[in-house]
Amino acid sequence: MIGDGIDDEDKWLAEGIAGIQHNAFYMHRALDSDNLREALKFSAQLLSELRTSRLSPHKYYELYMRAFDELRRLEIFFKEEDRHGCSIPDLYELVQHAGNILPRLYLLCTVGSVYIKSKDAPAKDVLKDLVEMCRAVQHPIRGLFLRSYLAQVSRDKLPDIVSEYEGDADSVMDAVDFVLQNFTEMNKLWVRMQLQGPVRVKEKRDKERNELRDLVGKNLHVLSQIEGVDLDMYKDTVLPRVLEQVVNCKDELAQYYLMDCIIQVFPDEYHLQTLETLLGAYPQLQPTVDIKTVLSQLMDRLSNYAASSPEVLPEFLQVEAFAKFSSAIGKVIEAQADMPIVGAISLYVSLLTFTLRVHPDRIDYVDQVLGECVKKLSGKSKLEDSKATKQVVALLSAPLEKYNDIVTALTLSNYPRVMDHLDSGTNKIMAMVIIKSIMQNNTCISTDDKVEVLFELIKGLIKDLDGTSVDELDEEDFKEEQNSVARLMHMLYNDDPEEMFKIICTVRKHIMTGGPKRLPFTVPPLVFSALKLVRRLHGQEGEVDGEEVPATPKKIFQLLNQTIEALSYVQSPELALRLYLQCAEAANDSDLEPVAYEFFTQAFVLYEEEIADSKAQVTAIHLIIGTLQRMNVFGVENRDTLTHKATGYSARLLKKPDQCRAVYACSHLFWIDDQDGIKDGERVLLCLKRSLRIANAAQQMANVARGSNGPVTLFVEILNKYLYFFEKENTQITSAAIQGLIELIKTEMQSDTTTPDPASDAFFASVLRYIQFQKEKGGPIGEKYNTINV
Amino acid sequence: MVLVLAIGDLHIPHRAPDLPPKFKSMLVPGKIQHIICTGNLCIKEVHDYLKSLCPSLHITRGEYDEDARYPEIKTLTIGQFKLGLCHGHQVVPWGDLDSLAMLQRQLDVDILVSGHTHQFKAYKHEGGVVINPGSATGAYSSITYDVNPSFVLMDIDGLRVVVYVYELIDGEVKVDKIDFKKTATPATHSTH
Numbered sequence: 001m002i003g004d005g006i007d008d009e010d011k012w013l014a015e016g017i018a019g020i021q022h023n024a025f026y027m028h029r030a031l032d033s034d035n036l037r038e039a040l041k042f043s044a045q046l047l048s049e050l051r052t053s054r055l056s057p058h059k060y061y062e063l064y065m066r067a068f069d070e071l072r073r074l075e076i077f078f079k080e081e082d083r084h085g086c087s088i089p090d091l092y093e094l095v096q097h098a099g100n101i102l103p104r105l106y107l108l109c110t111v112g113s114v115y116i117k118s119k120d121a122p123a124k125d126v127l128k129d130l131v132e133m134c135r136a137v138q139h140p141i142r143g144l145f146l147r148s149y150l151a152q153v154s155r156d157k158l159p160d161i162v163s164e165y166e167g168d169a170d171s172v173m174d175a176v177d178f179v180l181q182n183f184t185e186m187n188k189l190w191v192r193m194q195l196q197g198p199v200r201v202k203e204k205r206d207k208e209r210n211e212l213r214d215l216v217g218k219n220l221h222v223l224s225q226i227e228g229v230d231l232d233m234y235k236d237t238v239l240p241r242v243l244e245q246v247v248n249c250k251d252e253l254a255q256y257y258l259m260d261c262i263i264q265v266f267p268d269e270y271h272l273q274t275l276e277t278l279l280g281a282y283p284q285l286q287p288t289v290d291i292k293t294v295l296s297q298l299m300d301r302l303s304n305y306a307a308s309s310p311e312v313l314p315e316f317l318q319v320e321a322f323a324k325f326s327s328a329i330g331k332v333i334e335a336q337a338d339m340p341i342v343g344a345i346s347l348y349v350s351l352l353t354f355t356l357r358v359h360p361d362r363i364d365y366v367d368q369v370l371g372e373c374v375k376k377l378s379g380k381s382k383l384e385d386s387k388a389t390k391q392v393v394a395l396l397s398a399p400l401e402k403y404n405d406i407v408t409a410l411t412l413s414n415y416p417r418v419m420d421h422l423d424s425g426t427n428k429i430m431a432m433v434i435i436k437s438i439m440q441n442n443t444c445i446s447t448d449d450k451v452e453v454l455f456e457l458i459k460g461l462i463k464d465l466d467g468t469s470v471d472e473l474d475e476e477d478f479k480e481e482q483n484s485v486a487r488l489m490h491m492l493y494n495d496d497p498e499e500m501f502k503i504i505c506t507v508r509k510h511i512m513t514g515g516p517k518r519l520p521f522t523v524p525p526l527v528f529s530a531l532k533l534v535r536r537l538h539g540q541e542g543e544v545d546g547e548e549v550p551a552t553p554k555k556i557f558q559l560l561n562q563t564i565e566a567l568s569y570v571q572s573p574e575l576a577l578r579l580y581l582q583c584a585e586a587a588n589d590s591d592l593e594p595v596a597y598e599f600f601t602q603a604f605v606l607y608e609e610e611i612a613d614s615k616a617q618v619t620a621i622h623l624i625i626g627t628l629q630r631m632n633v634f635g636v637e638n639r640d641t642l643t644h645k646a647t648g649y650s651a652r653l654l655k656k657p658d659q660c661r662a663v664y665a666c667s668h669l670f671w672i673d674d675q676d677g678i679k680d681g682e683r684v685l686l687c688l689k690r691s692l693r694i695a696n697a698a699q700q701m702a703n704v705a706r707g708s709n710g711p712v713t714l715f716v717e718i719l720n721k722y723l724y725f726f727e728k729e730n731t732q733i734t735s736a737a738i739q740g741l742i743e744l745i746k747t748e749m750q751s752d753t754t755t756p757d758p759a760s761d762a763f764f765a766s767v768l769r770y771i772q773f774q775k776e777k778g779g780p781i782g783e784k785y786n787t788i789n790v
Numbered sequence: 791m792v793l794v795l796a797i798g799d800l801h802i803p804h805r806a807p808d809l810p811p812k813f814k815s816m817l818v819p820g821k822i823q824h825i826i827c828t829g830n831l832c833i834k835e836v837h838d839y840l841k842s843l844c845p846s847l848h849i850t851r852g853e854y855d856e857d858a859r860y861p862e863i864k865t866l867t868i869g870q871f872k873l874g875l876c877h878g879h880q881v882v883p884w885g886d887l888d889s890l891a892m893l894q895r896q897l898d899v900d901i902l903v904s905g906h907t908h909q910f911k912a913y914k915h916e917g918g919v920v921i922n923p924g925s926a927t928g929a930y931s932s933i934t935y936d937v938n939p940s941f942v943l944m945d946i947d948g949l950r951v952v953v954y955v956y957e958l959i960d961g962e963v964k965v966d967k968i969d970f971k972k973t974a975t976p977a978t979h980s981t982h
Contacts, residue, residue, distance in 0.1 A: 439807060483833055486803035524804040524854075528930050535935065578853060585932035619853060619879075626882045630933070665882040713896070720892040727888075759898065766895040766917060773916045 013059045016049045020066050023049075027070065031077050036084040040095065040107070043074050047103035050142065057141055057211040064145050068152075071110050075153075078114045088115050101136050105146055108133060113153040123159045124174035130154075131181050140193040141212070147186050148215045151222065154178070161228040172228030176237060179226075183219035184245050187258070190216050191251040209253055216254075217261040224265045234270050235277070243281045252286045259285070259294045268305035269312070271298065275319055279328040283335055291332050292343045296350035299325060303350075303357040316358045322365055325351055326372070333376065341376070345391040348373045352395055356402040363411060366399055370414035377421040389426045392418065396430055404441045406434065410453045419457060424465045428481065431458035435484045438491055446494040448502035455510040461485050462522075463513040482521035485511075489525040500533050501551035508563055516570035523567050527579050530556050531586045538590065553590040557583060561598070568602075573610030577603050577620055581627040588633045596631065597638050600624075604645055614654040618662070621649055625665050629672065639678075643669045647687065656698035660714050664691035664721050671725065681732035684725055688733075692718055692741075703753060711757040712748045716764050719745065723771070726784070735787035742768075742790065792869055793821065795844070796942040798828030798877070798905040799925035802836050804854060806927035810939050810958050813926060819843050822943075824868060828905030828923065829877035830854050852877040852905070865897055869946045870972065874899035878906030878922075884933060887913055890920050900972055901944075901951065909934045910942070912953050912968050919970050921953060928958065949973075 023046035030038035050067055052060075077083060078091060086094065092115055095107035112130045116123045130150055137143040158178070159171030193209055223229060223238055239262075246258045259281075263271065271278060278298070282291050302321065306313060316322075329347050333339060352369045359365050373395060396418060399409045409415060419430055434457055438445070445451055455462060461481050489507060494500045504526065511522040534553045560583050567576040584599035603624060611620050625646055634642070646669065650662030667687035670680040695714040719741050726733045745764060748754055768790045775785040795817070802808060809817075822844045829852025831837055837857070841847050851860035864875040874897035881889050885907040894902040900918045908931035910924035924940035931937055939958040944951050953968045 479833075480835075483803050483835065487807040490803075490805075490807040528805045531932075532930055575854075582932055589932075622880055622882060623853060626879060626884050627932075629883050668883050717892065717896065720895070724888055724892075762898045763896050766898065770895070770916055 009055060009059055012052065012054045013062060016052060016055070016063045017066060019049045020046050020063070020070065024070050027074070031073065034077075034083045036086055039074065039077060039084075040098070043070065043107065044098045044100070044103040046070055047106050048100060050106070050145070051100060051102050053139065053141070055141075057208050060141055060145065061211075064149075067106070068149065071106065071149075074107075075110050075114060078111055079117070088118050088120055102142060102146065105134055105137060106149060109146075109150050109153055113157065116154070116157045123157060124171060124178070127154060127158075127174070127178040131178055131185070134182075135185065138189070138192075140189045140196070143189040144186055144212055144215050147182055147189075148218070151179075151182055151218060155222060158222075158226060160226050172226065172233070173237075175226055176223065176229060176233065179219055179223050180238070180241050183216070183223075183242070186216045186219065187245055187249055187254060191249045191254050194251060194253070206253065213253075213257050217257065217265075220258070220261050220265045224267075231270055231273060234266065235274050239270075239274055239277060243277070247281060247284045250286060252288045255285045255289050256294065259289075260297060263294070263298050263301055268302060269315075271302065272305075272312075272315055272319055272321065275321060275324050279324055282328060283331055287336065291336070292339065292347050295325075295329065295332060296347060299350040299354040303354045306354075306358040313358060322355060322359060322362075325354065326368070330372070340385070340388075341380070342385055342388040342391055344376050345373065345388055345395060348376075349391055349395050349398070352398050356398055360402060363408065367412045367414050370395070370412060370418050374414050374417045374421070377418070380421075384423065389422065392422060393426060393430055393433070397433055400434065400437045404437075404443070406438050406441070406443050406454075407445065407450060409434075410445075410450050410457075416453070416456050424460055427460040427465070431461045432481065432484060434458060435461075435488050439484075439487060443491060445492050446499070448499060448506055451492050451503050451506050455506070458485070458488075459510075462510050462518070464515060478517070479521075482518055486521050486525045489522070489529060492529070497533060497537055497551045500536075501556070504530050504533065504556075505559070508559065512563075512566065519567055519570050520572045520575055523563055524575065524579065526563065527560055527582065530560055531582060534586050534590060553587075554592060554595065557587055557590075557592065557595045557599075561602070564602070568606060568610065573606045574616055574620065577606045577611065578623060580606070581623055585627055585630060588631050591633055593633045593635065593638065596633055597642075600628070600642055604642075607649065614658075617649075617653060618658050621646070621653065621662050622665060625650070625662065625669065629668050632672070632678075651690070651694070656694055656701060657714060660691045660694040660698065661717070663687055663694060664718055667691075667721060667725070671728065671730065673728070679730070681725075681730040684730055685732040688718060688721055688725075691721075699748070711755070711760040712745050713757070713760040713763060715741065715745045715748065716760060716767060719767060723767075727774075727781070735784075738788055742788070792823050792946040794824045794826060794868060794873075794944040794946060795822045796826050796828070796903050796921060796923040796944060797840070797926045798923055799830045799852070799908050799929060799931075800836055800927045801830050801832060801854065801925070801929035802927065804832060805929035809927055812958060812961075812963050813939060813941065813956070816956070816963070817843055824848065824866075826864075826866075826873065826875050826903055828852065828875065828903060829860065830905070832856050848875060850875045850877050853879050863897065865899055870949050871901055871946055871951060872899040874902045876902070876904045878904035885909070885911075885922075887911075887915070887920060891915050891917055894918050894920060901970075903942075907931065907933045908937045910940045910955050910957065912942075912955065914970060919951075919953075923955075924957075 023042045027039055027042035027046060030042060047067060049063060055063065081087065088111065092108070092111050095111050096104055098104035098107055109130055112126050115121060116126050134143070134147055134150060137146050158175040160175060161172055190209065190212060193205065220242065229238060242262060246255055249255070282295065285291060306316060329351055333344050333347070348369055352366065355362070355365045355369055396415065399412065400406065403409055419427055422430060445454060459465070462485065492503050492507065494503060507526055511518070511526060514522055533551070534556050537551065537553055564576050564579045564583070567579070580599045580603040584596045584603065587596035587599060607617070607620055607624070611617055628642055628646055643666070647663065647666045650666050651659055653659045653662055664687060667684045670678070670683040670687065672678045695718060698714060719738070722733055722738050722741060726738060749761070749764070771785055771788055771790050774781050776782065800806065800809065819842055824846045825840055825844045825848065827840060827847065827849040829850050832852070832854045833856050837849070848864050848866060849860045850864050851862055862876065862880060866873050874894060876893060878884065881893055881904070883889060890902060890904060895917050902918065902920045903923065904920070905922055907922060908925035908929060909922060911920065911922040913920045921942060923942040925931065925937050926939055926941045928937045928939035941956055943954040943956065945954070949972045951970050953970065955966050957964050
């Protein structure tokens, strides 16, 4: 059925077009022969096609355009009086004899256009006459197009302050009156369409109405183009009358469109100065009108205005724009009680954007907007509507983007309160946005209280909020979150050690609530921040003028001890061990022997009790040996205890080669280059001999277990160590011993039971080359090496 | 001409939030043929970032690295040069050049790249060259005070390698270069 309908419309349109073309042909002939009567006759017939009521607006427009083109030719003919011999005033009378009202009025408007141009009568009189006469057509579509035609032909002939049609002093007013009247009548026709036809074709009707809306809106555009309409005339005449029509028509579609039109068409400067009037109209509109969108658009427009022309900012202050908008929004939200929450929030977003553009220095305004939002959200449970959530995120992100310095956003007291209303997922997203903003802008957060506020804001990342559990999280996302928090911690810094210590304490307090899964991520950066502070304190006195200073290395180490301990309980012993060793070294540098010893104790305890994996043990023991080797704060007893432990554990590693390597590494514990006193040649030799024994045992084991000896690599490594200490003048290392070792290696390599191994061959050759190189150096080194034969 | 980036000890996010912006803007994909990394990245994000600069990425394990699968030691050949890579915490005493030289002989490489001390070093000894690219983020080190962010770019061309070290000192990037020439590889005789 619908298909038939459309086909019918196309048919009627085609018929209409054919009718126009047919009559146009004859009209042209009449024009060519300057035959006025004939021209009028055929043009009237042509225009009769526009009397149809069978076409939708879209199709009617096509018909109209063709008629319009033909009328242009007719107008040219009318203008040339000498061709048809009829004076314009007479012509004006003549065309009124046309049979039907619609063609009559089109012709009248056409003549009217020529009449005004001829200046035989004042423009205002002709215009007034025409706009009144058009009343005769009350059919919505036909009337709208007719009046649209009137508007089109009169457009360039309106009396204006710079136009040639200006008459007496009031002529701009006359132009305004004319346009306003045309507008009013057109709006009435347009609204009347809503009442036509049954309710079930509402959708179709709305579509048709929307197709026609620009015809109505055009009038407003014309008004805005009249140069004589200055701010005062706009304020006193134009806006009040337009608003009057808008409010009184009580039509939702019209109101929404026209309010938007007003905002689009007139300059922002005018809106600013008429803000009260404009905003005053909103509550009077139909309750179903989407006021918030219109209001948002107005605010957005004015925001852009402020952004592009900073010099107008004082005007905003002068008209108290913020206060007016704030109160208007309040009223709208109150009036539309069943507005969905997303609507209210998006209004606040627009207001916030406005505030940030226009009054960026008024943090109190920004906070106020957030406060209004909190009020709206309070009393409800956490937001579940995703659109509303998106709006809240936009609301919270706006200050961050505006004030690149997060510190400003941190002073907004309502900011955390808004965040509290987000569901935990979105809360975390917001927290990540905040962190990202800090990282991108390289912001440094330098006071303890700001750090406190910051960690309140990101608490969704720091700990499990009510009802959520870490286990539910996607592992990748979780890691990303925690790594972000870790990175963030490096942005918290203050030169003043006291303040820095406070910051560290605050951060520690927060991260300790994080639970076992989070600590491995958050503890290391805290530890290193603290160690950096310790270093800074080295240059300073512990006590100033007898007063005790809160931040001392000792206190910091105490804090660290407790913090790292927490890690050991959450199954990160390897990490904890590493951190203990870092602290031990730092304590060494701070000359705190008992503290350093305590850290080593903790490290060893972890090694003994928690690190069972053999590979992990190898790494751990080398870290212990490496750290211990650098210690210079220990007295003899403490040192002995620790080195004894280290060597003991080294010898008890699972695999023999690992044992061997760890033990000869321990040899360095007894010989430190840059300190006198710790150069115990004997114990070095003992270590090396012990590692040699282990290497031998490894060879024999390989022989028994696998049928052939292992490679000689270990021996060559030990040889290197012998040479190392030989050069360092350890008298216990004799050239005889070295010689013996060399022979041993050679023998092993030549043995039948040894699998040849090119790598160890090359290694040995390389060492021999080195010995040769040293020999050739001459001097004391050369002399030493000359005692060795290769 | 082969460009090799030697970089390491970033310690992200334990000790540093990110690479210095001036370094980031210099390290652009497509310019480098190989990356050798001493370790201690520490997280996958950093790995992915390095991979985006150059697909030929070689990493050895640092003691804080998240990924436990990186090897302790790696050797590779680039042009005429054999390179060895090791984080360095395994070689005691830390930073001791003689001990590193021993490792170099053991791996039989011309250039040994290792880190851990966070201090740039380029040192030539009888057995070859030892390079420490330092810490690319200037991360805290118990061994070195006042670490300047640094990394190394090696230009390998035939038997010659030019080592460029980039250091961030007081906010400015300073470049230094050192030339090394390799003598023809001596033939290895079997000692049987």
